[in-house]
Amino acid sequence: MLPEIEQLLILQDKDQVLRRLRNDLKKMPPDAEAAKARLAGATAAVAATKEEAQRNEVAIKSLELQIQTRRDTIVKLKTQQFETRKNEEFTALAHETARYEKDVAKLEDEEMGLMETGEVWQAKLQEALAHHAETEALVKEELGKIKQRYLNVTAQIKEFEGLRGGLAAQVPGELLERYDRILASRGEVIAELNGHVCAGCHMKVTAATFNEARAEKQIATCPNCGRMVYIAHWDD
Ligand SMILES: [Zn+2]
Numbered sequence: 001m002l003p004e005i006e007q008l009l010i011l012q013d014k015d016q017v018l019r020r021l022r023n024d025l026k027k028m029p030p031d032a033e034a035a036k037a038r039l040a041g042a043t044a045a046v047a048a049t050k051e052e053a054q055r056n057e058v059a060i061k062s063l064e065l066q067i068q069t070r071r072d073t074i075v076k077l078k079t080q081q082f083e084t085r086k087n088e089e090f091t092a093l094a095h096e097t098a099r100y101e102k103d104v105a106k107l108e109d110e111e112m113g114l115m116e117t118g119e120v121w122q123a124k125l126q127e128a129l130a131h132h133a134e135t136e137a138l139v140k141e142e143l144g145k146i147k148q149r150y151l152n153v154t155a156q157i158k159e160f161e162g163l164r165g166g167l168a169a170q171v172p173g174e175l176l177e178r179y180d181r182i183l184a185s186r187g188e189v190i191a192e193l194n195g196h197v198c199a200g201c202h203m204k205v206t207a208a209t210f211n212e213a214r215a216e217k218q219i220a221t222c223p224n225c226g227r228m229v230y231i232a233h234w235d236d
Contacts (some may be wrong), residue, residue, distance in 0.1 A: 002216050005190060005230045007171060008179055012190050014164045015183060021157045028150050035142045042128075042135040049128045053121035056114055063111045070100045070107070175219075182226060191227040201225035 074097055081093040168176055182189040191200030196210050203224040205213075213220035213231050222229045 001230060001232070002219060004171075004175060004219060005228065007167075008175075008190055008228070011164065011167045011171065011179070012183075012188065014160055014167060016188070018157065018160050018164060019187065021153050021160065025150070025153050025157070028146050028153075032143060032146050035139045035146070039132075039135050039139040042132040046125070046128045046132050049121065049125045053118065053125055056118045056121055060111060060114045060118065063107050063114065067104055067107045067111070070104050074100050074104070179228075182228070186225065186227060189228060191222065191225075191229050193229050193231050198222040198225060198227065198229055200227040200229075205229065 077093050077097045077100065081090055081097065084090050084093065171179065179189050186200065188200060191198050193199070193205065193210065193213055196204045196207075198205055200222060201224050203222070205222055205224070209220050209223060209229065212218070213229050216230075219228050220230070221227070
């Protein structure tokens with residue numbers, strides 16, 4: 001193997017690790033955002049359930065007020081009824097009292113229905129609160145892990161950048177420029193030849209390129225993808 005290829009393969013190995021680490025780092029902010037969004041969803045669900053439960057409570061209070069007003073009226077009507085000496089008025093007051101009592105019964109039925117609904121909302125609220133607490137704990141744990149991973153990966157990147165810098169400094173300037181150019185466009189610079197096929201682009205190289213790689217006098221280039229190609233093992 002050409003010593004330059006050997007040298008560049010070591011450099012490429014570090015660059016591939018760096019690429020993986022940088023990709024890993026890029027995924028962290030969206031992961032953290034997704035976790036926060038899950039918690040926000042659970043918080044919103046609690047608020048919405050609370051609001052419904054409160055709306056129901058307000059409706060119950062309103063009914064209670066309506067019932068009380070009618071009861072007060074009934075007491076007044078009954079007092080008038082027993083104070084009157086006129087038969088006609090007595091009967092009219094009795095009718096009116098009966099009408100109010102019917103109203104009260106109807107409102108009380110309504111109130112009973114709302115109270116049952118209220119119990120359902122309370123159960124839903126407890127459920128939403130439990131889900132929120134569970135989500136909060138999970139999200140907190142996940143964010144902690146992401147932060148730790150961020151610190152680890154950042155430290156690894158720094159370490160590999162140092163290693164890469166040291167290796168790159170040993171590569172002749174022109175060759176390094178060529179390497180960096182292919183790295184930027186292809187991600188991978190050096191590809192093995194499997195038979196006559198470039199492992200980088202999976203295309204067959206010309207006989208001339210194959211022979212050039214086999215001769216190991218200078219670095220051969222895949223005419224299709226531009227990667228530097230070499231032969232790792234070959235039998236004559
Ligand atoms: Zn190729």
